[in-house]
Amino acid sequence: MSKVSALIASLAGAAFVAGHGFVHHVIINGVYYENYNPATHWYSPNPPTVIGWRATNQDLGFVEPNNFGTSDVICHRGGTPGGGHATIAAGDKISIVWDPEWPTSHMGPVIDYLAACNGPCESVNKESLRWFKISGAGYDQQAGRWAADALRANGNSWLVQIPSDLKAGNYVLRHEIIALHGAGSPNGAQSYPQCINLRVTGSGSNVPSGVAGTSLYTASDPGILFNPYVPSPNYPVPGPALIPGAASSIPQSKSTATATASATLPGGGNPAPTTTSTVVVTSVSTTSRPPTSTSTTLRTSTVVPSSTTTAPPTGGPVQSRYGQCGGSGWSGPTACAAGSSCSVLNAWYAQCI
Numbered sequence: 094m095s096k097v098s099a100l101i102a103s104l105a106g107a108a109f110v111a112g113h114g115f116v117h118h119v120i121i122n123g124v125y126y127e128n129y130n131p132a133t134h135w136y137s138p139n140p141p142t143v144i145g146w147r148a149t150n151q152d153l154g155f156v157e158p159n160n161f162g163t164s165d166v167i168c169h170r171g172g173t174p175g176g177g178h179a180t181i182a183a184g185d186k187i188s189i190v191w192d193p194e195w196p197t198s199h200m201g202p203v204i205d206y207l208a209a210c211n212g213p214c215e216s217v218n219k220e221s222l223r224w225f226k227i228s229g230a231g232y233d234q235q236a237g238r239w240a241a242d243a244l245r246a247n248g249n250s251w252l253v254q255i256p257s258d259l260k261a262g263n264y265v266l267r268h269e270i271i272a273l274h275g276a277g278s279p280n281g282a283q284s285y286p287q288c289i290n291l292r293v294t295g296s297g298s299n300v301p302s303g304v305a306g307t308s309l310y311t312a313s314d315p316g317i318l319f320n321p322y323v324p325s326p327n328y329p330v331p332g333p334a335l336i337p338g339a340a341s342s343i344p345q346s347k348s349t350a351t352a353t354a355s356a357t358l359p360g361g362g363n364p365a366p367t368t369t370s371t372v373v374v375t376s377v378s379t380t381s382r383p384p385t386s387t388s389t390t391l392r393t394s395t396v397v398p399s400s401t402t403t404a405p406p407t408g409g410p411v412q413s414r415y416g417q418c419g420g421s422g423w424s425g426p427t428a429c430a431a432g433s434s435c436s437v438l439n440a441w442y443a444q445c446i
């Protein structure tokens with residue numbers, strides 16, 4: 094392959110990888126909580142304790158319909174519970190912020206479920222969770238756009254309201270975008286489920302019944318096997334019906350963070366401060382950053398390694414954002430695409446973030 098065609102091939106690959114994403118953080122009543130970052134925490138020897146579930150979606154990819162009957166669909170591939178949780182009052186709203194920007198090509202619904210943990214969510218068996226749908230937005234005929242487009246237009250974020258009559262307790266929030274750009278073909282839809290541990294407070298008594306994650310969808314559901322390339326699609330949002338009283342979505346707006354908090358541990362405390370000298374990169378977003386006026390619970394900081402390369406490449410191979418750019422034995426590109434830089438996560442892995 095010539096150098097030119099090799100470059101074209103690598104750029105094409107970069108474009109594909111950039112078409113995916115994850116929930117970078119959430120904001121609850123002005124408080125910013127870092128989420129699990131599959132692109133950095135997985136490789137870190139000392140990742141922070143976060144509210145989000147750990148998973149093996151290092152490619153920022155998806156779960157395919159042929160796996161909708163497997164546990165991978167519950168809280169993404171290989172999902173295991175987040176080590177902490179955030180607290181939210183029933184009736185309050187949570188802003189869920191994706192990164193990088195959700196691609197315009199990936200049209201589809203945005204769906205949110207809750208499941209009671211009946212104990213600490215940090216040690217829950219995901220197979221035991223029973224999910225009920227608190228919102229599910231598909232194609233908005235009036236606005237003429239998909240929920241995923243509304244999400245992108247809303248600063249790449251989605252606002253969800255916890256039912257005001259929900260019984261207090263520990264719940265997992267399963268937030269999901271389903272990308273439909275390939276859904277006209279069998280096994281062509283893409284599910285991006287993201288799970289977050291919440292402790293809900295309040296005086297309600299409602300615990301809606303739900304279904305197992307592996308029973309949410311099948312590959313042949315009308316909302317999974319669906320051709321989106323028609324005018325004003327009449328799209329059936331897949332999965333169980335909304336719980337009584339729930340709206341397909343609430344009016345969307347962006348949330349502003351005025352403080353940052355770390356995850357609360359199952360027993361109620363905060364994680365011990367990180368005192369190691371290990372480099373832990375906790376923020377990769379270029380569109381939004383933790384506020385600098387922080388509460389005392391902020392425990393991690395963004396440490397940019399001294400070996401970071403920020404100069405834009407002037408030639409030679411370029412790695413795309415979230416791709417590998419260094420580490421022991423690495424012979425691939427060491428320059429990073431514009432907007433990202435090469436950060437050393439450990440001796441074996443450096444990454445464009």
Ligand SMILES: [Cu+2]
Nearest residue numbers: 109112113199
């Ligand atoms: Cu994609």
